[in-house]
Amino acid sequence: MSDMLETVRLAxxxxxxVHLDREATVEKACSLILEAGKQGAKVxxxxxxxxxxxxxxxxxxxxxGRVSLGLSRRLFQNAVVIPSESTDRLGQACQQAGLTAVVGMCEKRPDTTGTMFNTQLFIGPDGAILGKHQKLVPTVGERLVHTGGWGDTLKAYKAPFGNVSGLVCAENANPLAVFALMNMYPLVHVAAWPSFVSPALKLEDLITAVSRGLAYSMGCFVINATGVLDQATIDAYEPSAEERPFLEQCRGRGYASIIGPTGQLLTEPLGDAEGIVYADVDLNDVMIPKLINDFAGHYNRPDVFSVHVNDSAPPMLSRSAVAGTPAALEAESPVELPLTPLSLAR
Structure with a gap:
C-alpha cells in the first residue's frame, strides 16, 4: 500500500x-480551540x-515610563508557566476538540520573579504537551521583557498527520532557523504574528512577503495566525494625541491566512473582525514541490554549505565542591532526576 498522506482542515x-488577563484569555483560547474542532480542524x-x-x-x-512599567509588571504577573493549570485547561480543550494547537504565549519559569520568553506551545489531540518553541531573538521593544530561547526548542513536533513546526513573527524570515526546521520535514508550519508592528512597517506586507516564500522554501503549508488590536488594549496604552491615530488605524484589523506549499494563498481574508480562517488541504500536495526543490535534501550541497545547530540550553548556574568534602561525596552519588515533558535525554 502506498504512503498516502491525509486531507486535513487547517485553522x-x-x-x-483579554488584555493582560491570563485566566480570561485562556478561556477565550479554549473556546476558539473548541470552535475549530467543531468545524473539523486538525490543527x-x-x-x-x-x-x-x-x-x-x-x-x-x-x-x-509609568505606563510601560506598569503594563510590563502585569505581563509578568499574567505570564504562563509550562506546565501549569493554564496549560492543563488548553490541553483539555484540545482533547475535547480532537486537534493539535500551537498557542502563542508569554512564558515564565516556575517560582521566579523575572525573565520571560516569547513562546509557542504545541499541544496534541490527546491533551498532552508535545513541546514548545521559544523565540530565539526578541524584536525591538520585546527585548525589554523577553529573553531569547535556545536551540533546544528549535524543532518540529509530531501530530497524528505528520510534523508541525512554528516560528514567531520576524524569525519566520530567518533563513537559518527556517533551514533547521526544514530538515525535520514539517507538513504544516505555524507562523505567529502580533496585531501590528510599527508605523514604519505594515504587518500585512511583512506577512505576505515572508510567508509565501517561507511556504515555498520549506515545501509545506503555512498557517498565519495574527493578533487583533481592540479598544480595551488601546485604552490600556494611554496613548497621547499624537500616538492615538496610528493605533486607531490598526484597531480591529487582522491578517490571518493559510498558504500552500507553492506559495499560493488558500483563504479569503476575514477583514476587520475576529474569527478563524480555514482551509481543507491535501498534504500530498507537498510532494511535487519537494521533488523539484528539496532544500533539505537533493536540492542542496552539504559539501559546500554547513549549518550547525546547538540544540541544548546552557545552564544559568553550575556548582562544584572540593574533593573529599561531604558536599563532593554527596555529588558523586548517583541521583535519579525526573524528566519534565520538555526535557531532552543526553
Missing part, C-alpha cells in the same frame, strides 16, 4: 486576547503572545 486564529494556530498579550505598548510608549 488560523485572528483574535485579540489550529494562535497569534504571537496571545496569552496574556504581546508587549506592543513599547511601540508607542517610553520604555521606562
Amino acid at each position: 488560523a486564529v485572528q483574535a485579540a486576547p 489550529v494556530g494562535f497569534p504571537e503572545g496571545f496569552i496574556p498579550a504581546h508587549p506592543s505598548w513599547y511601540t508607542v510608549r517610553p520604555a521606562t
Whole structure:
C-alpha cells in the first residue's frame, strides 16, 4: 500500500486576547480551540503572545515610563508557566476538540520573579504537551521583557498527520532557523504574528512577503495566525494625541491566512473582525514541490554549505565542591532526576 498522506482542515486564529488577563484569555483560547474542532480542524494556530498579550505598548510608549512599567509588571504577573493549570485547561480543550494547537504565549519559569520568553506551545489531540518553541531573538521593544530561547526548542513536533513546526513573527524570515526546521520535514508550519508592528512597517506586507516564500522554501503549508488590536488594549496604552491615530488605524484589523506549499494563498481574508480562517488541504500536495526543490535534501550541497545547530540550553548556574568534602561525596552519588515533558535525554 502506498504512503498516502491525509486531507486535513487547517485553522488560523485572528483574535485579540483579554488584555493582560491570563485566566480570561485562556478561556477565550479554549473556546476558539473548541470552535475549530467543531468545524473539523486538525490543527489550529494562535497569534504571537496571545496569552496574556504581546508587549506592543513599547511601540508607542517610553520604555521606562509609568505606563510601560506598569503594563510590563502585569505581563509578568499574567505570564504562563509550562506546565501549569493554564496549560492543563488548553490541553483539555484540545482533547475535547480532537486537534493539535500551537498557542502563542508569554512564558515564565516556575517560582521566579523575572525573565520571560516569547513562546509557542504545541499541544496534541490527546491533551498532552508535545513541546514548545521559544523565540530565539526578541524584536525591538520585546527585548525589554523577553529573553531569547535556545536551540533546544528549535524543532518540529509530531501530530497524528505528520510534523508541525512554528516560528514567531520576524524569525519566520530567518533563513537559518527556517533551514533547521526544514530538515525535520514539517507538513504544516505555524507562523505567529502580533496585531501590528510599527508605523514604519505594515504587518500585512511583512506577512505576505515572508510567508509565501517561507511556504515555498520549506515545501509545506503555512498557517498565519495574527493578533487583533481592540479598544480595551488601546485604552490600556494611554496613548497621547499624537500616538492615538496610528493605533486607531490598526484597531480591529487582522491578517490571518493559510498558504500552500507553492506559495499560493488558500483563504479569503476575514477583514476587520475576529474569527478563524480555514482551509481543507491535501498534504500530498507537498510532494511535487519537494521533488523539484528539496532544500533539505537533493536540492542542496552539504559539501559546500554547513549549518550547525546547538540544540541544548546552557545552564544559568553550575556548582562544584572540593574533593573529599561531604558536599563532593554527596555529588558523586548517583541521583535519579525526573524528566519534565520538555526535557531532552543526553
